[in-house]
Amino acid sequence: MHWTDKYIGQPYVPESGDCAAFAERVAREYLGITPGLPDAHEVKLRAQAAQIRAHQAEFVEQMPAPTEGHPVLLRSRGDLFHIGVMTFLANEWWVVHADQSFGAVVRQRLRDMLRVDYKLEGYFRWKT
Numbered sequence: 001m002h003w004t005d006k007y008i009g010q011p012y013v014p015e016s017g018d019c020a021a022f023a024e025r026v027a028r029e030y031l032g033i034t035p036g037l038p039d040a041h042e043v044k045l046r047a048q049a050a051q052i053r054a055h056q057a058e059f060v061e062q063m064p065a066p067t068e069g070h071p072v073l074l075r076s077r078g079d080l081f082h083i084g085v086m087t088f089l090a091n092e093w094w095v096v097h098a099d100q101s102f103g104a105v106v107r108q109r110l111r112d113m114l115r116v117d118y119k120l121e122g123y124f125r126w127k128t
Helices: 019-031 045-059 110-116
Strands: 060-063 071-076 079-089 092-099 104-109 119-126
Touching: 019 079, 019 092, 045 060, 045 079, 092 110, 104 110
Parallel strands: none
Antiparallel strands: 060 119, 071 079, 071 119, 079 092, 092 104
């Protein structure tokens, strides 16, 4: 069993179970750190983008390559609005994320996400 399996299929819940809340939960449960993201999470996409942009430097530092269990930030339609966590599985990098359109936590190949909907903002590591 892979460490991410226990999260797959858990429901997406605006604010308390959105992508940022999920990434912070993985940080606590898998990495043993508490990033301390803001309690209130924006629900609308443009507002999420603004919130991520405003707080990004407080919580993460950019890395040159993905790091197991740490965040990846993604853009869609030009806005930075989605956070997932990276995992290496079956010889490739995957993104585990709470996705509003799926209504649940999903695991997707990074290459597939970049090919279809998202652009990579960068790989990050939680500040501790």
